[in-house]
Each structure stands twice: as C-alpha cells, then as structure tokens.
Amino acid sequence: xxxxxxxxxxxxxxxxxxxxxxxxxxxxxxxxxxxxxxxxxxxxxxxxxxxxxxxxxxxxxxxxxxxxxxxxxxxxxxxxxxxxxxxxxxxxxxxxxxxxxxxxxxxxxxxxxxxxxxxxxxxxxxxxxxxxxxxxxxxxxxxxxxxxxxxxxxxxxxxxxxxxxxxxxxxxxxxxxxxxxxxxxxxxxxxxx
Amino acid sequence: xxxxxxxxxxxxxxxxxxxxxxxxxxxxxxxxxxxxxxxxxxxxxxxxxxxxxxxxxxxxxxxxxxxxxxxxxxxxxxxxxxxxxxxxxxxxxxxxxxxxxxxxxxxxxxxxxxxxxxxxxxxxxxxxxxxxxxxxxxxxxxxxxxxxxxxxxxxxxxxxxxxxxxxxxxxxxxxxxxxxxxxxxxxxxxxxxxxxxxxxxxxxxxxxxxxxxxxxxxxxxxxxxxxxxxxxxxxxxxxxxxxxxxxxxxxxxxxxxxxxxxxxxxxxxxxxxxxxxxxxxxxxxxxxxxxxxxx
Numbered sequence: 001x002x003x004x005x006x007x008x009x010x011x012x013x014x015x016x017x018x019x020x021x022x023x024x025x026x027x028x029x030x031x032x033x034x035x036x037x038x039x040x041x042x043x044x045x046x047x048x049x050x051x052x053x054x055x056x057x058x059x060x061x062x063x064x065x066x067x068x069x070x071x072x073x074x075x076x077x078x079x080x081x082x083x084x085x086x087x088x089x090x091x092x093x094x095x096x097x098x099x100x101x102x103x104x105x106x107x108x109x110x111x112x113x114x115x116x117x118x119x120x121x122x123x124x125x126x127x128x129x130x131x132x133x134x135x136x137x138x139x140x141x142x143x144x145x146x147x148x149x150x151x152x153x154x155x156x157x158x159x160x161x162x163x164x165x166x167x168x169x170x171x172x173x174x175x176x177x178x179x180x181x182x183x184x185x186x187x188x189x190x191x192x193x
Numbered sequence: 194x195x196x197x198x199x200x201x202x203x204x205x206x207x208x209x210x211x212x213x214x215x216x217x218x219x220x221x222x223x224x225x226x227x228x229x230x231x232x233x234x235x236x237x238x239x240x241x242x243x244x245x246x247x248x249x250x251x252x253x254x255x256x257x258x259x260x261x262x263x264x265x266x267x268x269x270x271x272x273x274x275x276x277x278x279x280x281x282x283x284x285x286x287x288x289x290x291x292x293x294x295x296x297x298x299x300x301x302x303x304x305x306x307x308x309x310x311x312x313x314x315x316x317x318x319x320x321x322x323x324x325x326x327x328x329x330x331x332x333x334x335x336x337x338x339x340x341x342x343x344x345x346x347x348x349x350x351x352x353x354x355x356x357x358x359x360x361x362x363x364x365x366x367x368x369x370x371x372x373x374x375x376x377x378x379x380x381x382x383x384x385x386x387x388x389x390x391x392x393x394x395x396x397x398x399x400x401x402x403x404x405x406x407x408x409x410x411x412x413x414x415x416x417x418x419x420x421x422x423x424x425x426x427x428x429x430x431x432x433x434x435x436x437x438x439x440x441x442x443x444x445x446x447x448x449x450x451x452x453x454x455x456x457x458x459x460x461x462x463x464x465x466x467x468x469x470x471x472x473x474x475x476x477x478x479x480x481x482x483x484x485x486x487x488x
Contacts, residue, residue: 021221023360025315049354049356049359049367049396050359050362051359051390051391051393052394052395052396053389053390053394053420053424053427054389054390054394054420055422056240056427057423057427059474060475060478061475063473064474064475064478065471082326082328084328085328091362101257160198160199163198165200172299172419172420172423173420175419175458175459175462176462176463176464177464178462178464178465178466178467178468178469178472179466179468181468182294183467191339
C-alpha cells in the first residue's frame with residue numbers, strides 16, 4: 001500500500017497551483033516500511049515540456065542526496081495541463097519504469113486529478129499507479145492523516161505558499177533560487193499541521 | 194532576483210511600474226496582477242490618467258485567467274464606455290467567452306473580427322488557442338501549420354507549435370520549430386538552450402553533438418547560464434565513451450571548463466544557499482565522471 005505523507009501531498013498540490021497553465025512533473029522520495037511504500041517528500045521538477053536534460057541533472061542531484069539521507073527515489077508525480085485531461089503521462093512514466101531496475105520494490109506514479117483540486121477538498125486528489133506485467137495499473141494510495149493533511153493543504157493554499165515553491169527548472173533558469181528541496185517550505189508546512 | 198511574495202502592501206509607484214513591466218514583457222502573472230490591482234492600483238485609478246486604459250485591459254485579461262469573472266466584467270464595462278465600438282474591446286469580450294468556455298460564440302466573434310481585419314494575427318491565434326483549450330491538439334497543430342505558411346515570422350506561433358509537438362513527443366518536429374526561430378534570431382540564448390535540450394532528448398551521437406554545439410553557443414551568449422553549462426557537461430559525458438582519443442581530450446577539457454564555470458556561478462549567487470556545498474559536491478562528481486572517461 002502506498003502512503004502519502006503530508007509534506008509530499010501538500011507540495012505536489014502547491015506545484016500544480018503554481019503553474020496552472022502547465023503540466024507539472026516531479027520526483028517522489030520516501031522509503032519502504034514493511035509492506036508499505038511511504039512517500040515522504042515531493043521534489044518539484046518541471047513545468048511545461050518534458051525534456052531529458054533538466055530531469056537527468058535533477059536525478060544526479062537526488063542520487064547524491066539519497067546516498068546521504070535515509071530516503072530513496074520511490075516514484076514520480078504529474079499533473080496534466082488541462083482540467084479535463086485525465087490521460088496517463090506515458091512518456092514521464094518511462095522514467096519511473098527505469099527506477100524499477102534500481103530498487104527492490106515497485107515504484108509508484110501519482111497523478112493529480114485537476115478536477116479534485118479545491119480550496120476545501122474533502123478527499124485526496126491523487127490517483128496511484130504501479131507497474132505490473134509491463135504496464136501501469138491503477139493502485140490505491142492512502143494519504144496519511146487524511147483530515148489533517150487536507151486541512152494543512154488548504155491552509156497552505158490560502159497562505160499562497162505556492163509562491164515560495166521552487167521547482168528544479170526554475171532553479172536551473174535562476175540558480176539564485178537555490179533551494180529546490182524547499183526546506184523552508186517544508187518547515188512552514190509542518191508548522192501548519 | 195528575489196521576488197516579492199506579497200503584493201498587497203506595495204506603493205502606488207511600485208504597483209504602476211510593476212504592471213507596466215509585465216505589460217511590456219507579456220509576462221503571465223495573472224493572480225498577482227489582480228492582487229496588485231485590487232489592493233493598490235484601483236484606489237489610484239484617477240492618478241493613472243491615460244495609463245488607466247492599458248492597465249484595465251491587462252487586469253481584464255488577468256482576471257479571466259484567474260477565474261475572476263466579475264472583475265473582468267467591471268473592467269470591460271469601463272473600457273466599453275470609454276471606447277465604444279472598439280475592436281480591441283470586442284476582442285476582450287471574445288476572450289471572456291473563451292474563459293467561460295462558450296467556444297461557439299467566441300469563435301463567431303473572432304470570425305467577425307477577422308472580417309474587419311484579415312491581417313490581424315491575434316484573432317486567428319485565439320481560434321487556435323481555443324482548440325488547444327479543448328484538447329484538440331492535432332487540429333491545433335494542423336491549423337497552426339497553416340497559419341505559419343502565411344505568417345511565417347511569428348515567433349509566438351513557432352513557440353506554441355513546438356510546445357504542441359513536445360506534448361505529442363514529436364521531438365524532431367519540435368526541434369524544427371526552433372530551427373525556424375533561430376534563423377530569425379540566431380543569438381537568442383533561450384532558443385539555443387531549448388533546441389539543445391530537444392536534440393539531447395532525441396539522443397544519438399549526432400543529435401547530442403548538435404546539442405553540445407547549441408549549448409556552447411548559449412554559454413557564449415551568457416556566461417552565467419547555469420542551465421546551458423549543465424547541458425554542456427551532460428553532452429560531454431554522453432559523447433566521451435564513444436569518442437576517439439583526440440576527441441576525448443577536447444570533450445574532457447570542454448566539460449571541465451563548463452563544470453568549473455558552473456561552480457563559480459553557484460558561488461556568485463547573492464542569496465544564501467543552505468545546499469551550496471551539496472550542490473557543488475554533485476558538480477564535482479560530474480567532473481570526476483568526465484575525468485574517468487577521459488583517462
């Protein structure tokens with residue numbers, strides 16, 4: 001069972017809200033705990049077109065980061081550009097397929113459902129997918145501490161915290177936006193909990 | 194460049210110049226534009242004098258982009274009163290219909306507008322934008338290609354077309370759009386970087402060599418372009434294993450130079466960066482990979 005932590009959930013939503021006119025994509029960090037895959041953080045990566053170089057550079061940074069922390073790359077997330085577009089991001093999912101070979105568990109793909117984004121959401125906006133028999137199949141995922149997480153996300157949106165989020169592409173275009181791990185944002189989200 | 198996060202308390206002068214800057218750059222900062230208008234500039238409407246009208250137009254479009262439909266109508270009413278029977282205001286009314294997803298009537302209005310001015314590119318592009326909004330990507334691509342046969346020098350159209358091709362994962366055609374853009378603007382580092390990234394994504398030695406050349410050109414245009422510097426390193430890394438001994442030396446030197454410059458760029462940044470040491474370490478790792486491949 002995939003379990004999505006508060007910080008990961010909130011950051012994914014904030015990323016989608018920061019770039020409403022683009023497809024957003026990112027990498028998920030977490031760890032396997034028993035039978036569960038815990039998704040603990042989301043690293044916002046791209047807004048707009050899917051191009052290899054920024055993604056490769058980010059993955060190199062993350063490999064470095066993961067070797068020093070307890071976290072692993074456990075999957076990817078994406079949110080389509082148009083509200084009524086629920087298609088699966090096959091191209092980006094190929095990145096997750098490659099992860100399969102590096103890990104002992106099946107990586108997860110999370111899709112943010114645009115139509116479920118709301119200021120006062122009462123249910124998760126995520127659809128989960130895992131890789132089975134060479135294709136991506138729907139798999140349920142649970143948001144940890146669901147009520148508090150959704151409330152925290154609402155507060156984060158109202159406080160316009162998406163303005164502070166830095167995705168990796170923004171960092172590449174302006175290295176002065178230094179912290180694509182968004183550690184300050186992570187702290188603020190924790191404080192809202 | 195650290196941005197303001199909260200626009201509600203800025204001064205009148207700051208508000209006015211910020212909105213003007215965004216008008217000139219065609220920046221899409223709709224939510225913030227609405228915020229600046231509502232919290233600051235709307236109170237000084239009379240001080241704006243003639244500048245009020247382009248501001249109202251800008252706020253109208255930003256409101257539509259932010260689903261603030263009543264505010265858009267307010268702006269349109271003021272504009273309509275001042276400029277009755279104006280095609281520029283009619284165009285905004287058509288955009289409002291678009292925002293409300295009344296595509297049928299929006300299209301009728303654009304067709305009317307096109308009849309008044311066949312050479313106007315804006316109305317034609319809005320029709321294509323509506324196709325994109327409805328997910329009719331193939332039709333949008335077809336019509337955009339048609340449009341570009343007549344209006345061949347429209348950078349915005351080429352950029353949009355390349356975006357559509359990227360969404361189709363048709364990287365070859367996306368690259369072609371940038372080749373057209375570069376013909377007219379050979380020193381535009383954004384185009385150079387973009388085409389480099391598309392070529393790299395296509396993969397294969399030939400494409401990555403091209404990517405490397407484009408990236409290096411971008412670095413020549415702007416020595417502090419981190420994205421292009423990273424790109425040079427990636428390309429050298431990719432090309433090294435299959436290169437001849439002589440070429441390995443060249444690629445190694447190029448990659449090293451880019452990595453050193455990139456570290457300098459990171460160190461030059463004014464903002465405090467808690468991850469600086471870590472990021473530099475990663476670039477050093479890349480340098481080592483290059484070093485090992487050159488040996």
